[in-house]
Amino acid sequence: MEQKCIFCHEEEALLQNELAWARYDKYPVSPGHLLIIARRHVQCYFDSTPKERLALNQLLEEAKKLLDKEYRPDGYNIGVNCGDAAGQTIMHLHIHLIPRYQGDIDNPRGGVRGVIPDKRMY
Numbered sequence: 001m002e003q004k005c006i007f008c009h010e011e012e013a014l015l016q017n018e019l020a021w022a023r024y025d026k027y028p029v030s031p032g033h034l035l036i037i038a039r040r041h042v043q044c045y046f047d048s049t050p051k052e053r054l055a056l057n058q059l060l061e062e063a064k065k066l067l068d069k070e071y072r073p074d075g076y077n078i079g080v081n082c083g084d085a086a087g088q089t090i091m092h093l094h095i096h097l098i099p100r101y102q103g104d105i106d107n108p109r110g111g112v113r114g115v116i117p118d119k120r121m122y
Contacts, residue, residue: 005041005090005091005092006090006092007037007038007041007090007092007094008041008092010037010039011023012024014034014063014066015059015062015063015066016059017055017058017059018039018055019038019039019040019051019052019055019056020036020037020038020039020052020055020056020058020059021036021037021039021059022034022035022036022037022059022062022063023035023037025096029096029098030073030098030099030100030101030104031071031099031101032067032070032071032073032099033096033097033098033099034063034067034096034097035094035095035096035097036056036059036060036063036094036095036097037092037093037094037095038052038056038092038093038094040052041092042092042093043082043088043091043092043093044080044082044083044088044091044093045080045082045093045095046082047093048093052093056093056095060078060095060097063097064076064097067097067099071099073099073100073101074100074101074102075099075100075101075108076097076098076099076100077096077098077100077111077112078095078096078097078098079095079096079098079112080093080094080095080096086115087115107121109121110122
């Protein structure tokens with residue numbers, strides 16, 4: 001466990017299982033934005049084990065059910081940043097579950113393709 005890694009110190013866990021935990025994002029993109037975080041300090045998705053990926057996915061499903069009930073979003077974006085070039089700023093595996101709402105942006109077409117704005121529309 002890395003002492004300076006903020007995700008190595010579980011806080012405000014909303015959901016959890018043996019290998020992962022979830023909490024609200026402190027800088028949410030939209031109401032209900034959640035992070036699904038690996039318990040083991042591992043940098044990115046591709047460094048995780050199949051068992052960890054299963055645990056992360058199970059929490060992702062639970063988190064969606066919770067958000068469906070509490071926030072009633074119209075859709076979701078699911079995102080994982082792997083490495084500096086992809087925008088990862090906390091080098092500990094976490095998955096963003098971002099609720100989306102009708103009208104939250106003018107034209108949502110392209111979804112996650114928007115990470116490169118000129119490539120979003122096709």
